[in-house]
């Protein structure tokens with residue numbers, strides 16, 4: 001299957017990092033019920049023992065991704081790392097602990113201000129999601145998600161700027177967070193720690209562009225890289241032209257991971273044992 005030979009060349013020196021929402025878990029109306037695709041998790045349990053490291057890099061709090069992914073009960077995933085809040089938090093399966101600095105005061109202040117702000121913008125039913133060190137305003141449950149997003153962008157950017165916070169736009173979502181961490185930083189910290197020969201990254205949304213950029217820089221350094229884009233049907237995304245592999249959404253991602261697991265099993269050898 002597509003480009004899997006890049007991993008087969010040196011599995012024990014390969015890092016596989018994956019976004020969570022839209023990559024491992026289907027996008028659903030309620031982000032608190034975005035459970036991971038069971039076939040993807042089953043494949044990762046088979047893949048991880050062959051590789052240097054498997055990591056999940058997500059905007060969500062690490063503990064939430066662990067729960068939605070069923071990642072804590074981990075045959076095969078004993079060395080998994082989940083980097084939450086764009087890498088600010090790190091959960092390691094080996095310890096079961098999340099390591100993270102305290103939530104910035106500015107985030108607490110903006111979270112408190114948002115209900116009144118979205119109501120004033122005419123969208124009192126916009127879903128405000130507490131993401132720990134970030135807060136997200138979702139419009140996907142509203143009647144006109146795109147129109148509501150347009151209405152809310154100005155006021156949300158203004159309140160974020162007032163508190164020196166950044167706004168990360170996504171699919172029907174505006175996410176407010178402190179500067180200084182993006183998925184590119186998460187990729188670079190994995191590389192600094194593990195020095196992989198091959199880096200594979202899978203991600204589907206605008207927040208993944210920073211990771212794509214970081215992976216492109218690794219390629220320029222002479223490392224082998226692979227960018228996988230799970231694309232929703234008919235979706236237009238700047239990731240499409242940069243990806244090495246495009247798969248059909250989260251189902252396609254699961255199939256690609258299963259094929260990778262099959263190929264690694266067939267090639268034999270295990271990089272690490274638990």
Ligand SMILES: [Mg+2]
Pocket residue numbers: 019020021022023203204205
């Ligand atoms: Mg995503």
